Amino acid sequence: MQTHILGYPRIGSNRELKKACEQYWAGKTSLQELLEVGKTIRKQNWKLQQEAGIDLIPTNDFSFYDQVLDLTLSVGAIPSRYQDIASKESSTELDLYFAMARGYQKEGLDITAMEMTKWFDTNYHYIVPEFQKDQKFKLFSNKIVNEFIEAKEEGINAKPVIIGLVTYLLLGKEKEEGFNKLDLTQNLLPVYTEILKELENNGAEWIQFDEPFLALDLDQKAKEVYPNVYTELAQQFPNLKFLITTYFDGLKDNLSLATTLPVDALHIDLVRAPEQLDEVINAIPETLILSLGVVDGRNIWKNDFSQSLVSIKKAIAALGPERVFIAPSCSLLHTPFDLDLEKNEKILSPEIKQWMAFAKQKVSEIVLLKKLASENPDYNTLQELAENKKAIENRKVSTLIHNKDVKSRIELTTENDAQRNSPFNARKEAQQRALELPLFPTTTIGSFPQTKEVRSWRAQFKKGDLTAEEYDQLLKEETQRTINWQEEIGIDVLVHGEFERNDMVEYFGEQLAGFAFTQNGWVQSYGSRCVKPPVIFGDVHRPQPMTVYWSQYAQSLTKKWVKGMLTGPVTILQWSFVRDDQPRSLTCKQIALAIRDEVSDLEKAGIRIIQIDEPAIREGLPLRKAEWQNYLQWAVEAFRISASGVEDATQIHTHMCYSEFNDIIHNIADMDADVITIECSRSQMELLNAFADFKYPNEIGPGVYDIHSPRVPSKEEMVELLKKAQAVIPAEQLWVNPDCGLKTRHWDETEKALIAMVAASKEVAAAY
Numbered sequence: 125m126q127t128h129i130l131g132y133p134r135i136g137s138n139r140e141l142k143k144a145c146e147q148y149w150a151g152k153t154s155l156q157e158l159l160e161v162g163k164t165i166r167k168q169n170w171k172l173q174q175e176a177g178i179d180l181i182p183t184n185d186f187s188f189y190d191q192v193l194d195l196t197l198s199v200g201a202i203p204s205r206y207q208d209i210a211s212k213e214s215s216t217e218l219d220l221y222f223a224m225a226r227g228y229q230k231e232g233l234d235i236t237a238m239e240m241t242k243w244f245d246t247n248y249h250y251i252v253p254e255f256q257k258d259q260k261f262k263l264f265s266n267k268i269v270n271e272f273i274e275a276k277e278e279g280i281n282a283k284p285v286i287i288g289l290v291t292y293l294l295l296g297k298e299k300e301e302g303f304n305k306l307d308l309t310q311n312l313l314p315v316y317t318e319i320l321k322e323l324e325n326n327g328a329e330w331i332q333f334d335e336p337f338l339a340l341d342l343d344q345k346a347k348e349v350y351p352n353v354y355t356e357l358a359q360q361f362p363n364l365k366f367l368i369t370t371y372f373d374g375l376k377d378n379l380s381l382a383t384t385l386p387v388d389a390l391h392i393d394l395v396r397a398p399e400q401l402d403e404v405i406n407a408i409p410e411t412l413i414l415s416l417g418v419v420d421g422r423n424i425w426k427n428d429f430s431q432s433l434v435s436i437k438k439a440i441a442a443l444g445p446e447r448v449f450i451a452p453s454c455s456l457l458h459t460p461f462d463l464d465l466e467k468n469e470k471i472l473s474p475e476i477k478q479w480m481a482f483a484k485q486k487v488s489e490i491v492l493l494k495k496l497a498s499e500n501p502d503y504n505t506l507q508e509l510a511e512n513k514k515a516i517e518n519r520k521v522s523t524l525i526h527n528k529d530v531k532s533r534i535e536l537t538t539e540n541d542a543q544r545n546s547p548f549n550a551r552k553e554a555q556q557r558a559l560e561l562p563l564f565p566t567t568t569i570g571s572f573p574q575t576k577e578v579r580s581w582r583a584q585f586k587k588g589d590l591t592a593e594e595y596d597q598l599l600k601e602e603t604q605r606t607i608n609w610q611e612e613i614g615i616d617v618l619v620h621g622e623f624e625r626n627d628m629v630e631y632f633g634e635q636l637a638g639f640a641f642t643q644n645g646w647v648q649s650y651g652s653r654c655v656k657p658p659v660i661f662g663d664v665h666r667p668q669p670m671t672v673y674w675s676q677y678a679q680s681l682t683k684k685w686v687k688g689m690l691t692g693p694v695t696i697l698q699w700s701f702v703r704d705d706q707p708r709s710l711t712c713k714q715i716a717l718a719i720r721d722e723v724s725d726l727e728k729a730g731i732r733i734i735q736i737d738e739p740a741i742r743e744g745l746p747l748r749k750a751e752w753q754n755y756l757q758w759a760v761e762a763f764r765i766s767a768s769g770v771e772d773a774t775q776i777h778t779h780m781c782y783s784e785f786n787d788i789i790h791n792i793a794d795m796d797a798d799v800i801t802i803e804c805s806r807s808q809m810e811l812l813n814a815f816a817d818f819k820y821p822n823e824i825g826p827g828v829y830d831i832h833s834p835r836v837p838s839k840e841e842m843v844e845l846l847k848k849a850q851a852v853i854p855a856e857q858l859w860v861n862p863d864c865g866l867k868t869r870h871w872d873e874t875e876k877a878l879i880a881m882v883a884a885s886k887e888v889a890a891a892y
């Protein structure tokens with residue numbers, strides 16, 4: 125039996141890497157200093173695993189930005205637009221690398237960054253490889269081998285982690301027509317071979333190839349490429365041992381494909397797909413080692429040792445201990461660094477903390493599981509098991525988690541609660557009468573610029589340098605200015621500006637029961653950017669109104685309608701660490717009921733237009749298509765529960781950015797929001813086609829300008845976009861708005877852009 129991990133977080137226990145990168149980008153530190161920080165983090169990570177007793181320690185899981193980009197550089201898949209940088213005397217490999225990640229605007233050059241997208245269903249974003257039809261590869265960076273040698277100098281015979289060739293190609297994007305990225309296999313194989321040769325020459329024994337696509341839906345071509353690639357590598361390297369890792373789902377229909385690859389070990393995710401263990405045990409050939417991913421690499425809960433031991437012992441009984449590895453389900457990249465750093469009991473109470481484990485604790489769990497699974501665990505180990513049982517038991521029955529009222533309310537929730545009183549047509553009439561809005565009504569998505577001042581007030585308030593009254597007063601003044609200004613320039617549906625919010629999920633989490641927060645629970649999102657997701661640990665309910673105060677205040681300042689602003693249940697769920705002791709769908713329903721109460725209270729307070737943001741609905745889609753409908757069913761239902769407690773005349777909006785709608789338009793329509801605002805400007809209204817083809821009946825606000833850039837759009841270009849929209853969607857269904865919230869923009873850009881937007885709406889409306 126051996127223990128290993130698939131990868132460790134590299135941002136540093138106190139986000140040292142983030143800070144070092146940002147200092148380097150700002151020109152404040154030298155390359156040498158940055159490299160030093162990287163080296164220290166690697167060393168600390170290895171040492172930590174070594175001391176914990178991990179048998180196979182990974183290397184090349186470190187990255188200055190992203191592991192996919194690392195490989196892109198290693199295999200020399202450098203898009204031609206970076207040629208000037210690559211060939212410049214003065215620029216280093218790392219400069220080129222950061223230019224690819226972040227773009228380059230210096231010395232008369234203006235080169236765009238490579239695209240970024242989500243890593244499977246995580247909130248980690250990778251840099252998408254770009255492939256040309258005749259794409260050539262050549263060994264460009266020696267990072268993989270260098271880090272292996274570096275570990276060796278620390279006395280570790282490491283297991284280099286390399287993204288598998290097939291997965292790497294599948295992660296990329298074809299930048300021209302007329303070829304399939306998998307056609308590049310034969311071009312790429314020689315570079316893999318070269319790297320493996322170097323590793324072998326330096327004494328490597330095990331190589332980990334990450335092939336998560338083996339746990340996804342694969343087309344015929346990919347199914348054919350897999351055995352070819354690994355047969356060829358196995359033939360060339362009879363002395364290297366290959367470990368193929370799969371994660372984020374089960375092998376399912378790829379079971380025989382994965383188990384018959386000519387490799388030495390196969391890793392499976394038993395957290396996401398525990399049911400696959402029996403099948404896999406039955407299917408694997410006699411020579412294959414099975415790596416059991418039993419510790420959750422995607423969440424922050426303590427492992428249930430007794431439960432994991434059932435799987436481990438089953439595998440040992442069937443395969444023998446020498447054919448069993450114990451590991452986390454996936455790389456620990458997706459968990460925060462170290463729970464021991466959570467020292468402030470006011471932020472994270474000890475009672476909740478005892479149920480949790482971060483990356484460092486998960487490493488210990490793996491080692492303990494191995495000891496527990498061995499013949500004669502010693503006294504201390506058994507003591508640990510007893511403590512683990514106690515914590516698990518205590519969590520199961522804790523009154524902090526379980527709330528009778530929430531559970532009985534869930535019981536009493538029926539289909540009716542997910543149903544507005546009348547169908548859309550009737551609601552539309554009632555809303556027209558009550559709201560009296562013009563054609564092409566203008567609105568914004570909610571937030572207005574979070575200026576330095578606004579953020580500094582919050583920081584001062586948190587530190588105690590501002591009293592609650594002073595802070596409140598400052599926010600009120602900012603809100604009032606914003607309301608007055610919107611009124612002045614003639615926006616139809618105003619917003620209060622969201623100045624009181626730090627983040628659209630955290631703000632609600634802080635006010636809902638069942639949520640906890642951490643001080644240092646950072647997880648890498650992309651590059652140097654980290655997020656600190658809230659932890660949903662218990663039954664969720666809303667002890668008191670959350671947004672009524674601000675919406676009511678804003679509405680009191682104007683005769684125009686002010687839109688109430690909420691985050692939807694699916695988005696709150698999606699952007700948090702979620703409890704694992706009940707289905708996600710149930711947690712989502714609890715949040716939905718809390719939001720529903722807020723919607724009702726807003727209505728009672730005289731707010732007649734309420735927006736429930738759901739930007740994360742699409743990203744919550746399961747990796748396997750067969751599971752989409754089930755997810756969409758409960759996700760849409762949760763939204764409907766949150767939105768359906770109001771009168772016909774109250775208008776419910778939703779907002780979704782970063783989404784494509786083609787394959788889920790049915791479900792989007794099923795959400796039955798009276799108005800949906802979407803991101804559309806960057807695609808030149810192309811996203812609207814899905815709505816047009818479907819004959820989407822409700823109202824829709826396609827974003828008419830891109831808020832992600834400081835550029836101020838002209839009235840004319842917005843008129844053009846609106847005309848395009850009008851060509852496919854009837855005018856009486858259309859709204860006019862930016863494509864997302866304005867919190868990252870400056871006031872001067874915002875003012876100019878919104879004035880032009882109002883003018884554009886008036887011009888288009890004048891034709892009616």
Ligand code: GLN
Pocket residue numbers: 569570571622628689737739779780781864865866867
């Ligand atoms: N109401 C939020 C805002 O305006 C919506 C943010 C989002 O969609 N990501 O900031």
Ligand code: ZN
Pocket residue numbers: 569739779780781863864865
């Ligand atoms: Zn948005």
